[in-house]
Amino acid sequence: MTITKRRLLEGGAAALAASLLPPFARAQDKPRAGEAAWPTKPVKLLVGFPTGASPDLLARAIAEPLAKLLRQPVLVENKPGESGNIVADQVAKATDDHTIGALINGNLTIAKLLNPKLSFDPEKDFAPVGMVGTAPLVLAVSGNATGKTAADHLLWVRNLGSGGKYGTPGVGTVGHLGMELLKSRSAITAQHKPYTGNPQVIAGLLAGEIQLALLPPALAMPHVRSGKLKAIGVTSPERSPLVPELPTIRDADVRGADLEIWTALAAPAGMNKTALARLNAALVEVISTDEVREALLKTGWQAQPGSPDALARRMRADTARLGGVILMKGIHAEG
Numbered sequence: 001m002t003i004t005k006r007r008l009l010e011g012g013a014a015a016l017a018a019s020l021l022p023p024f025a026r027a028q029d030k031p032r033a034g035e036a037a038w039p040t041k042p043v044k045l046l047v048g049f050p051t052g053a054s055p056d057l058l059a060r061a062i063a064e065p066l067a068k069l070l071r072q073p074v075l076v077e078n079k080p081g082e083s084g085n086i087v088a089d090q091v092a093k094a095t096d097d098h099t100i101g102a103l104i105n106g107n108l109t110i111a112k113l114l115n116p117k118l119s120f121d122p123e124k125d126f127a128p129v130g131m132v133g134t135a136p137l138v139l140a141v142s143g144n145a146t147g148k149t150a151a152d153h154l155l156w157v158r159n160l161g162s163g164g165k166y167g168t169p170g171v172g173t174v175g176h177l178g179m180e181l182l183k184s185r186s187a188i189t190a191q192h193k194p195y196t197g198n199p200q201v202i203a204g205l206l207a208g209e210i211q212l213a214l215l216p217p218a219l220a221m222p223h224v225r226s227g228k229l230k231a232i233g234v235t236s237p238e239r240s241p242l243v244p245e246l247p248t249i250r251d252a253d254v255r256g257a258d259l260e261i262w263t264a265l266a267a268p269a270g271m272n273k274t275a276l277a278r279l280n281a282a283l284v285e286v287i288s289t290d291e292v293r294e295a296l297l298k299t300g301w302q303a304q305p306g307s308p309d310a311l312a313r314r315m316r317a318d319t320a321r322l323g324g325v326i327l328m329k330g331i332h333a334e335g
Contacts, residue, residue, distance in 0.1 A: 038275040039098055042073040045265075046091055046101045048084030054216070055084070055263050057299035058133055059102040062286050069282040083173075085111055085118060092125035092268055097275055100129060100267045106174060108266060109319040113326050114172045114333035122319070127276055128311035129265035130283045133301030136236035136260055137178060138220040139249055140229045141212045142205055150232045150252045157188055157212055157232075164190035167201040167210040172333040175201070175214045177322045178235060178259045180329055182214070182249070185257040205229060216261070217243045218300045235259040241302055263301070264311050280308055 043066075047059045059076050067074040079087050084107045091101035101107075106114075108122050120126075145153045157164060168175035171194055182188060193210050195201050198219050204210045206228060214235065221243055223229040233249040234240050237258045249257060265283060267276060284305040286292050293303045325331070 039072040048087030061295040092120040126266040131304040134262040136234035137214040139232040165210040
């Protein structure tokens with residue numbers, strides 16, 4: 001992947017939201033004359049995380065309704081490891097026109113920048129199918145943060161100086177890169193303390209080992225609602241239906257640090273274009289239904305139907321924004 005420092009820094013100046021566009025055609029339409037039928041056999045939907053993990057729940061929420069539209073089974077296969085990069089590599093190398101992946105934003109954006117040894121290139125080796133769901137992160141702080149408002153809590157964090165600590169599930173994770181992005185847009189100077197996972201980050205916050213963290217809403221909010229933690233806000237550009245009671249961090253006067261986690265469907269770069277168009281049409285139709293939208297909300301995702309071009313723009317924008325953080329901070333993935 002050829003990405004220059006200038007390109008990263010220029011591109012990181014603005015975030016591009018995935019636009020909502022109508023499907024190319026109704027997914028159940030028959031192929032036109034001269035077009036090959038697709039799919040001709042079951043579709044494999046690979047997930048790089050264990051059964052029950054958030055991307056897995058998303059994939060299973062859309063698999064059955066996709067199968068009904070495509071008139072072929074959609075088989076979810078879990079192959080966990082390396083934060084989803086094992087599956088990303090398998091999708092990139094698939095040649096059967098029937099293997100796709102439910103990949104997280106890290107797999108489709110900054111994976112190669114974090115680990116140049118990876119054998120796949122997100123920019124070259126995937127055909128974007130479409131976004132499925134997005135979610136913000138919650139900027140959570142210790143329950144002993146002073147003040148009553150989000151702005152008060154943010155001032156408390158700033159006043160900690162470099163003696164404060166923030167926790168993440170590891171080097172190069174979205175919690176790490178997002179916090180470094182946040183630090184670059186604010187007066188926060190807390191130092192990084194990596195853990196082995198978000199549950200350990202939560203435990204560190206509750207024990208007072210760290211003072212703040214960016215966390216998925218499903219993990220943060222039970223402790224916020226119980227009063228054990230406090231929330232400054234969400235990192236999405238607007239309030240999220242996942243946690244409608246929380247303001248955005250923009251409301252606390254932190255600008256330019258918008259960040260969302262997301263999962264999208266991607267196929268190998270060489271996949272048949274007609275197949276890609278039909279798959280996108282089916283995906284948009286499925287996640288535009290009230291039933292699937294509600295199912296995604298229950299698993300911690302906000303449905304985001306859109307075109308392959310919209311996903312490609314989002315991939316480029318997030319690569320530029322977080323790639324700039326990686327470059328400036330000299331961050332490399334562990335292992």
